[in-house]
Each structure stands twice: as C-alpha cells, then as structure tokens.
Amino acid sequence: MISIEQALEQIMARLPECRSTWCALDNALGHVLAEDVQSDIDSPPYDKSLVDGYAVIADDITLDITLSVLEDVLAGQIPTQTIQPGTAIQIMTGAPLPEGASAVVMIEQTSRNQQDVTIHQETIKSETNIMRQATSLSKGETVLSAGKFIRPIEVGILAEIGCTKVPVYQQPKLAIISTGDELVEATKTPQAGQIRNSNGPLLQALATSHGADAHSLGIGVDNFEALSDLVATGLESDILILSGGVSAGVKDLVPAVLRQHGVEQVFHKLNLKPGKPLWFGIFSSGKHQTMVFGLPGNPVSSLVCFLLFVAPVISKLTGKTSACLRETTASLKTDFQQRGDRPTYFPAQLTEHGGNRYVTPLAWKGSADQQTLSKANALAFFQAGNQLYQTGEEITVFEIPS
C-alpha cells in the first residue's frame, strides 16, 4: 500500500493546468488573480489635498496672518486661480491643489471672514497635507501581481484602477455522487435499513468552502446501469467525488463502473486511518480531464480524505498557495493509545491557553459519530505503530479550516 505522501504526489502529478477566466469586480472576493493588473491612472491623478482647508504658500504662514481667499473649490471642481503671496484658496479633502500652493492648512486652524481667512498656526512646512500626483500609483505600473488572493482591500484597489473585469483562476466544477442503496435524501425519514445521505451535503460544503463550484448529483444506487449514468454526468466536471462503494464489499461497484467509462485507476488504497480504501483515477476525453476520487463512505473518512487529497487539488486549481491544513504542534491533554500499522488522523479539539496549545483527541464513538466530530477543530496526528502517547507529550496537529 502506498503512503499518504506517495498518494498526494501521484494526485498532484496529474493536476491539469490552471484555467483563468474573468469575473465581475462584485464577485472577485476570495478569488486569486490569474494575471498581473496594471493601473490605468496615476493615483492620485493630480497633486491633491489630504485635508479640508486652505491651500497656501508655506513661507507666507506666521501666527494669525490673514490671507485673501481667491476662490472656494468644491468637491469635483478644479481650482482656476494661481496662488500668489498673501493669498489662499479653500479646498476640500481630495481636491486638486491649486497652482502655486506648497501646503494646506487644516480648516480647524483657520477662521474665515468673508473673503479673508486668518491662519491660527505659527508655521507650516512645505508639502504638509499634500499628496503629490502618482505617489500611490503610476499609470502602467503593475499594482497587483498574478497569484494575489483577493481580499476586501484588493477589491478596493481593483476599483481604484478601474479593473472591473478581473482576471482570476477559474473555480473547478466538482460533482458529488453518494453511493449506496441504504441512502435516502436528508428530506426523507429513513425506514428500516436506511440512513440519510449526510456525506453528500458534507462534501458539498467542504468543496464549496474550499472554492470549488460544487454540486451534488444525488444518490447513486447500487445498480451498474444507474450508477453508470450518474458517473457519465459526473465525468463532465473537473473533479468527481464518489462517496462510498470503494471498500471490499460485495456490491462495491464504483471501481467497476469507473473502469467501464475508461477512467484510469492511479491508485486504490493507501496506508492511512481513516481513509484506507481511497480510490483515485483520471478520466481523459480529448482535452478535457476529470480527476476522480472514490472516498470511503463514512463521514470522518470522507472529511480526512477530502482535507488531505481533494482540498489541495482545489486550492492549486484556484491559484491559492496557502496550505489547506495548517500544521502546528500541541501538548496532549489526555493519554492516547495508538494501535495498528497506519498513520492516523484523529478528530481533536485544539485549544490555546497562555500562549500554549493543547490538544484533546475526542471520545469518538466510531466512524459515523458526527456529533462528536462537531466538537473537533483539528486532526491530531499519530504515527503508525502501537504506542501510548502520554499526557503532556507534544504532537503534530492539523487545524481544520472553518
């Protein structure tokens, strides 16, 4: 069986090229820039005032000097006069600086009497309260580079430089099929032998929160033809996740159906707990390629396999560079008995106290125990091999992104 690292390497080796697209500025938040963007303007576009006040010649200013006001320039207006010694022009924050001015006195430091203004400060340095043209941005300059994650701050910058059609990496389309005759949709009341499909919504939410354009194809019953039809639809996406049907049971049709569609198996099973039955393959049709993941059918396995193997794929395709699982270390709050020959990711609660991190593996009642999982904000990592990890021991922990 291959290791976690080998599995990830084999998956990432099959990653297609990132595709770029354009999106409206209103929708750009959370995307990643696919191209450098340049400013089409100088910013500020002109020498401007940083305050509401009076543009003056700095050398003119002495305490309580009275200057003659040439004009009052309102927002959106342009000064028409040139400041001469002994004169001032009233301007507003952001307004173009009049010719001849070398500083702006804040309005709070002045008093106005008809066409005169008196300045209540002793001196003012040249350039005070002025921002010169292109101080912030020059026309043609690259303002944000390809690869930049678009936060609210970047939305503001893109607006400033007029980039309203934003070049971004495309969200991969991701389809989810939950397999199993025992499944009913969440809206239904399960009858004897049935359980609700919780994996579908879990995986859809995980994929959405990681930046995929995720949609569920519903439940695939354990029937070759029916499942095959759903898979045919799923293979139109960039990523297809099948949940369940990949372990050693009698009716595990998933690998067979995928083979029938010509999906090339890259690996099946790896040395991981939970998540051993993971299946991964590639479907190619002309230029289109689909990465196909067969995830184990229980929610914790799904979560772990998604975070370890699917999340990095979505991340990479959407141009993100940050790790999907933030690795840290923490001190164990209880003993933990590790058993078996597989490296283990165990649902855990990570807490911080006095600058120290602590981790409590949760009292997890088995693989379908989602309620306990809701207390988890991390996965505690234990290496393969029987070993008692003792309270206080520092272990590796991965934070589950919320």
Place this chain on the structure above:
Amino acid sequence: MISIEQALEQIMARLPECRSTWCALDNALGHVLAEDVQSDIDSPPYDKSLVDGYAVIADDITLDITLSVLEDVLAGQIPTQTIQPGTAIQIMTGAPLPEGASAVVMIEQTSRNQQDVTIHQETIKSETNIMRQATSLSKGETVLSAGKFIRPIEVGILAEIGCTKVPVYQQPKLAIISTGDELVEATKTPQAGQIRNSNGPLLQALATSHGADAHSLGIGVDNFEALSDLVATGLESDILILSGGVSAGVKDLVPAVLRQHGVEQVFHKLNLKPGKPLWFGIFSSGKHQTMVFGLPGNPVSSLVCFLLFVAPVISKLTGKTSACLRETTASLKTDFQQRGDRPTYFPAQLTEHGGNRYVTPLAWKGSADQQTLSKANALAFFQAGNQLYQTGEEITVFEIPS
C-alpha cells in the same frame, strides 16, 4: 472626544435584538444556529456493522472454522434470519446487524465457498465492528446548540438528523453610500478633479466577508436633496454606511441630511487615528431601527473604522462570538516613531518565523495609499503620545481577517 472603547460601548448599547430566520441546508454554511436542533432519529437507527464482512456469534470463532452462510444482506436490505451457533450472515458496512450476532468478521479475514465461509482469525471479541443503535445520536437529543457556527461538519450533521430547514440568525441588510462630487464609478475613466469610487467596493466586500447582506446604493453627490433621497432608501436597511462627508469640510452634508431624516446622533468624532471623524447615530421608525455609520472618506480610515466598529455589529447580529480582529503581540522589525495624541492603528505586515511573530509597519504614503495597504495583513497598534518604538520591542497587533 470619546475614546475607542467608549465609542464601541455606545454602539453596542444600541444594538437591536438578533433576528432569526430559516435557511435551506444548502445555504447554511457560514451561518450561526439560532435555535437548538434535535435529532429526529437514533443514529445509527439500528445496531449496525462497521465493516463489510460476516456477522457471527463471537464465541463460535476459532482459527479456520467454517460457518454456514444463512443469507447475503445487500445495502438497503434487512436481514431476515437469526444467527444460530455455527452460522453467519454476510453483511455490508452500515447494514443492520442480524439478530443473534455479537460481532462482525471483516471480509478480508474470510474465504467464501458457496454457502460456507471460512474465518481466518483465531478469536473475535464480542461487539467487534458493531455500532449499537443510538450510540451516536438519540431521538429527541439536542445535537447542536443555538450559537453553533455552521461549518461543513455541521452541514453533514444537520443532513443526518433531517434538519433541511435550518434555524439561523438573519444576515443584517447593509447599504453603502459613497459621498462626494469628485467620485465616479469604477467603470468610468476619471476626468480632471475626479477619482474612482473605491471605498464603495471596499466596504461592500468587507461587509460581505463579515456576513452582511451588503449592497451599494452608488454615489451620493454633494447635493442635499439628492443625498437625502439616497439616505431615505438606505434607512430601510439595518445598517447604513456613508463613506465620506463627515469631516469639517464646507460641503459635509452628511450629518445635516441625517438630522433632517430624524437620525439621532450618538457621537461624532473620537480619539482614533485614522478615523477621527467617525459619525454614529440611530434611526428608529416604529419597530424598525437602522444603525448609521458616517465613515471617513479615505480607504484606510474606512478599513480601520469598519473593522473596529461595524464588523462587531455584524458579528453580533449574525450570532457570532469570535472576535473580528484577532489580537496578538509581535516584535517590531523596524523603529516606529509615533506622533500625536491619538491611539493609532497602522497598516502592517505580520510574519511568523521559528514560532515568533514579527511586525513591520508599512511604508504607507498616506491615507489613500491602497497599494501599500495590499501588503498589510495586520494593524499595528501604538498608544497615543510621542514615542519612539524601537526594533525588537513587543507591540500589540491585530490580524486583518482575509
């Protein structure tokens, strides 16, 4: 002038009650539960097998014993037979346990020959690979409590318990008006004396990313009637943000227009840099109430005021309990000369290296310098008063959420 703490206190004192609503499970991600939710089922709904294999009587098992297979139970089917000594029933992961069974042997440990199965393990403990009914959830039990933030894990749990109409706190409606005759929309090329409206998109993205239902009402020109009409529309929202028009300039109509609409001023100006001109008031009309923020017109002031004062309001209304700005400490990477009598939030870059945090105040070219701001992931905090903070000094830093 009031302090930052007083301002926040006065704002939070006027917070209306949180409102709850229902949303579809597909849209529940990122919301907060407004009510406890109970399970309508036992989970598992029956004693079930955790593996694909053979249900047996544990005491029967000795190495290479052959048992008679009573039936093969497929997914979605129910066992019809009761296990007797010397017999087994083949079942799949998740299938109901047959009567009489006390353990399940994994299929990998068996070999099948027509109606017989041979078990290749020496013993099996009672309860092995069985999950008993209601181990994970009991019918009527509160599974998730009011106040719980809905991550993908919680989406899965809600699906499992059939909660497809989810009780969540309502997103506040938030309207944004960018004021100023000098503003043009981002799609336009600014002419002399004009700049693009970048504050509107910045604030809309900030509000959206903090969980508000945010929409822009566009640009409010410096004309009493026109601005008054826009404000009338804005006052239909739960939160109205006006950007610009609150400092001491000639045409600062915002407070006047708000007064005309009967908006009660709670405070105007506070001891903060940047952000001193912040205006806050309340509009009440019958049972409806609008919190009105007049934010200073430059992007950095907008950002700081939003994060300090608007974000906590949205957070509280949407039921979130986590802090909007995560406080930490970091070691200064350069000297910083603090000047003036206002506590200062300075755009900065926070980095981590070898477990230590470092902070670099950015070479910020003034309040409109958004490009430098794009390098910021934190706000460095400096107390009021002239002081040289030296390289290596530990200071307070607030992480800007992305």
